Amino acid sequence: MADLQSVLRGARTRLSEAGVSSAALDARILVEHFSGTAREDAILRPSLELAGRIVQTIEQAVERRAGGEPVHRIIGEREFFGLPLKLSAETLEPRPDTETLVEAVLPFCRETAAREGECRILDLGTGTGAIALALLSQVPEAHAWGVDVAPGALETAAANAEALGLSGRFAPTLSDWWEKIEGCFHLIVTNPPYISGTEMEALVDEVRRFDPTRALYGGVDGLDAYRKIATGARRHLEKDGLVALEIGWQQGDAVSALFVAEGFEPAGRFRDFGNNERVLLFR
Template identity: 60%
Template sequence: MILSALLAEARASLAEAGIADARLDARLLVEHFSATTQGDVIGSPDMAIDAGAAQAVRQAIARRAAGEPVHRILGFREFYGLKLFLSPDTLEPRPDTETLVDAVLPHLRHLAARAGACRILDLGTGTGAIALALLAEVPEATAVGVDISADALATAQRNAQENGLAERFTPIRSDWFEKISGRFHVIAANPPYIPTEELETLQCEVRKFDPARALDGGADGLDAYRTIAAQAEAHLEPTGRVAVEIGHAQKEAVTRVFETAGFGIVEARKDLGGRDRVMVFTRK
């Protein structure tokens, strides 16, 4: 089997299965499982691919054709320039969540420049995406990553090590704030916010492959926000900020939850698609 033929076969299989990004997904899977590059595809299309690698590619293509997300098959995804490994108990970090990182970075950089240090609490850390992206951008920062899943914490710790950030990242297994002490300059979270009854309506790639615990926000999708708003003040520095990702229709409801708990809105940001996505609060 030569590289160009294997790539053509992969594209055709995914297109036939109705995969929207068949060409891109085929390229990603072929390159990864055959240990080739896009340069090889362009410059050496007749490169021979051994039978074992070709079989690994075909197995990966079959998984993608069956609906498994391409990055789940690869086992990793890039987020804010970091390569993050995935596991069954972690959400796949998505580009829209980078909006949250962008929203709190100026505050953290200001604190770091003024005080020489700043502390981050990442609730429901999963892969560690938010905490690690912030640590990579603010060398003076330290972060605690909280998750109720031991599998997620092991994945976050691996990602911290792989990206050279482990010395400034502390994973803690906790049900939200239960085992957390001390105060932080930023409390960040991408909490579960899908109303329970809507879980079955989610895209197949999300419903079947993202962990339900990281999606299910309770009857109205606001359970996690209520918990965070009620307990954040005890763990927040006086000028600290709470930044949360939200569902695109939750801006007003989340604002009410935090205002009731004594917080005022600092900023609201939209995602790459122009939908409400991130809210930042501080004490009134």
């Protein structure tokens, strides 16, 4: 057995020695998750004794982090738009920058639901279900179809929907982009693979080693997925519908040109928390 304070201190020290820049934060996340404690326990109950098996589990998790594995991969979940989402090997970690897309389309989603009595959402490349589930959590009249080519990702998204009480309005759909999609939607959203060949080589180890390549690599120029999305979106979009895409920070003009060539009109450009252009809207 060991007390909470010493376990926290040991975890911070080990991660600092391993060169982890966020050593203090990551140590706290790992210790709290595997011990079932909260932040205030470290202040109010530093001498709290932790069972030997818990200490061993924490030490194993700390070693994984010291070896470069992302902290949220280790605990198996990450929060997105206030929702706890389980991760799996076939899903990306949902990042805070993607919340920009949710914020950008929420007004349209709410207006559509108020006017039509529903809002049908197609989430292409749904992964954990992050974008679709965030929108469903905010708009009770909305229904979403989460599309992915990876069965494991769909299983994860379905499990997340079930855990959040949203499974009745979320339909996991196995399809390679438009291949098996039928009908029209008020809103099409996507965070597709958009990393170019050159950028793949420069990715940090935590992303390159632990995020699924299929969800990252967008072809030599990073635009392959956008070409496929642009060519199919019109026949699956309701009149006055909206398409929203996450993009790489330098891809705005190139992606916009692809959609304008398919007859779309630009409807908005949004920047993320780092002030990088991150989301494009089209009608």
